[in-house]
Amino acid sequence: MKIPVRAASHSYDVTIGKGILKEAVTALNYLFAKTDKIVVLTDENVWSSQQHYFEANFPYEYHLHVMPAGETCKSFENYNAVQTFLLEQKCTRKSLIIAFGGGAVGDLAGFVAATYMRGIPFVQVPTTILAHDSAVGGKTAINHALGKNMIGAFYQPDAVIYDITFLHSLSEKEVRSGMAEVIKHALISDAQWVEELLEGDFVTKLPEETLVNYLAHGIQVKATIVEQDETEQSVRKFLNLGHTYGHAIEAAAGYGRVAHGEAVMIGLLYTLLLSEQYGKVNHQFTKRFLHFALENGYPFEAVHDFTFEQLTEYLLKDKKADYGQLQFVLLDTIGHPFVQKVELEKCEQIDQQLR
Ligand code: NAD
Ligand code: ZN
Known part of the structure; x- marks a missing residue:
């Protein structure tokens, strides 16, 4: 099922269903074809429970970066570490980020995408029920010691691929x-x-x-x-x-x-x-x-x-x-x-x- 999001700054589709990852990613061929590198940002819980399915169904080569889970991934330290990773991988304006995880990974990855070289494309691949909310709408942010989500940007993803299969390992x-x-x-x-x-x-x-x-x-x-x-x-x-x-x-x-x-x-x-x-x-x-x-x-x-x-x-x-x-x-x-x-x-x- 496809749900279009026609935001003023940018339009994209949310594709939702069970077992749809491969098909949905393949359908985004036009997007992946123009990128020079794909970086998958995820967290340790998501990766340990969903690595196998992701690897089996994601048809392109990618650079993987696994982050600490939960709100820790929305810290300045982690934001900095991820930007360093992108620079070390020699990512350019043509590189694309995949936010593979819950709302925390999505918020962090979105803000990284919004700010790396003034903005590169990103795709949300949500893995929590909560992320049906957070992955859609373009709010991205990290936390400051003085307040949650205080540093961020409105930055829409290029697509959202919501494969319900990922939800099976949720507590x-x-x-x-x-x-x-x-x-x-x-x-x-x-x-x-x-x-x-x-x-x-x-x-x-x-x-x-x-x-x-x-x-x-x-x-x-x-x-x-x-x-x-x-x-x-x-x-x-x-x-x-x-x-x-x-x-x-x-x-x-x-x-x-x-x-x-x-x-x-x-x-x-x-x-x-x-x-x-x-x-x-x-x-x-x-x-x-x-x-x-x-x-x-x-x-x-x-x-x-x-x-x-x-x-x-x-x-x-x-x-x-x-x-x-x-x-x-x-x-x-x-x-x-x-x-x-x-x-x-x-x-x-x-x-x-x-x-
Ligand atoms: P989360 O990303 O921290 O995920 C919750 C926990 O579940 C984490 O420990 C994570 O590692 C684990 N997890 C994720 N997917 C899993 C899976 N498939 N199997 C097993 N474990 C899994 O948090 P969340 O609840 O998805 O989202 C909360 C965050 O989203 C908050 O930071 C909140 O501020 C943000 N948020 C943003 C928006 C927005 O519009 N941008 C909206 C609502 C919430
Ligand atoms: Zn909320």
């Missing part, structure tokens, strides 16, 4: 994490889809066909938004649903302990509570959502590890925060997001309610 935690972004895409776009998710199987036990449909649906939602607003001046902000409070939990916990999507799920619940006050979301729905999240094993107990004061420090660092006032994406009704400024006092009140 349950990573499946849960990725599914939170699927649920986010449903909440901002489609009440009926949300119902289907809430009534459906455990998120970690979805039949493969359902999973592929959900991922494609999520990508479609994201693509439609990115096409309208590539650089987040307006509607792209909706994609941050659940992320303001979620990022604070993720940062306070120290990255990795609570996975990105797990923290987002907590943030989504927080958002629903706020949406009861500023929108028309009813408390019955929020209760059903909480029940669903708990049944599916999302770690709500993480909230109790921090006081609101501790979280505030991180909340105020949010890129959307404006001089002490926080900006949240909320839902008027399910499927209909809007942006709302919220006073810190109100944030604390909702925080207490969540606990």
Whole structure:
């Protein structure tokens, strides 16, 4: 299945399906034919679990660079190490990067591609459920000691090849994490889809066909938004649903302990509570959502590890925060997001309610 992304700066396709790597790469012949070198950037977990399949299905020669896994790969040190690798391999403006991994590898590789010799082509080959989100839309970044994703660029890939085969080796935690972004895409776009998710199987036990449909649906939602607003001046902000409070939990916990999507799920619940006050979301729905999240094993107990004061420090660092006032994406009704400024006092009140 192909999903076109017609971003203002650059158009490309997301090809998604099971066992499609070889065919999809071959179909990109026009792109690979004009490159002088291909560099595959991946991380140690992805490579150890997926090397065999990748080697068997990637039909071109490439230079491989395996990086540390997780957020570590988005450090300045690693960014520097990868640029050094490209220079040592004598990569030119005609070289192409393959980002083979989850959101961390994709963000790092994308930023490397955006900045090496002022920009070289890159292809996303995502390997996590979460990366149905991160691999599409062109946000690339590395982390700074003073904030996550603070150094980055909008830089679209030349293609996204999403072979579901790679998802088989994901841990349950990573499946849960990725599914939170699927649920986010449903909440901002489609009440009926949300119902289907809430009534459906455990998120970690979805039949493969359902999973592929959900991922494609999520990508479609994201693509439609990115096409309208590539650089987040307006509607792209909706994609941050659940992320303001979620990022604070993720940062306070120290990255990795609570996975990105797990923290987002907590943030989504927080958002629903706020949406009861500023929108028309009813408390019955929020209760059903909480029940669903708990049944599916999302770690709500993480909230109790921090006081609101501790979280505030991180909340105020949010890129959307404006001089002490926080900006949240909320839902008027399910499927209909809007942006709302919220006073810190109100944030604390909702925080207490969540606990
Ligand atoms: P990740 O890349 O760190 O992957 C999570 C873990 O799973 C890592 O340990 C990784 O090595 C491992 N892994 C990946 N694929 C695997 C596979 N197939 N089998 C076994 N293990 C595998 O993180 P993620 O959850 O994919 O993404 C989170 C990152 O994405 C964060 O850095 C976040 O900031 C970023 N993000 C970016 C965007 C964007 O629009 N650019 C959107 C959302 C999230
Ligand atoms: Zn996210």
